[in-house]
Amino acid sequence: VSVKTSPVTGSGEESAEPHKEEPWETPLKSTVVHIEAGEFQGHGVSLWELLHSRYIPRENRRELLELFQAGELSLEQVRSVVTTIVSRAAAAERAGLGTPVGGDRAEPGTP
Numbered sequence: 001v002s003v004k005t006s007p008v009t010g011s012g013e014e015s016a017e018p019h020k021e022e023p024w025e026t027p028l029k030s031t032v033v034h035i036e037a038g039e040f041q042g043h044g045v046s047l048w049e050l051l052h053s054r055y056i057p058r059e060n061r062r063e064l065l066e067l068f069q070a071g072e073l074s075l076e077q078v079r080s081v082v083t084t085i086v087s088r089a090a091a092a093e094r095a096g097l098g099t100p101v102g103g104d105r106a107e108p109g110t111p
Helices: 025-030 047-051 058-069 075-094
Strands: 032-035 043-046
Touching: 025 043, 025 047, 025 075, 032 047, 032 075, 043 047, 047 058, 047 075, 058 075
Parallel strands: none
Antiparallel strands: 032 043
């Protein structure tokens, strides 16, 4: 799975400076999980990629990132929530219930 990255400001506009990785992003990018559903089936994928996949609605992603950054959710809690959302969305998709709520894949770096 290739993920396009582009520096984005808080307003959603591209910035001239490259995105500087925040310390709280590192564990999300380095934690690999195995999902047995959807486009990630049979592959190891980082929590960061899952958070920015089409399976995670923008508002859910924003809330999860804010809670994790504030220390209100542990890495394990984020992993559990994200894998549950992805698994359920992929199952709904497989059952013919339409596309996941999140729509198209978001650009990483965009909460």
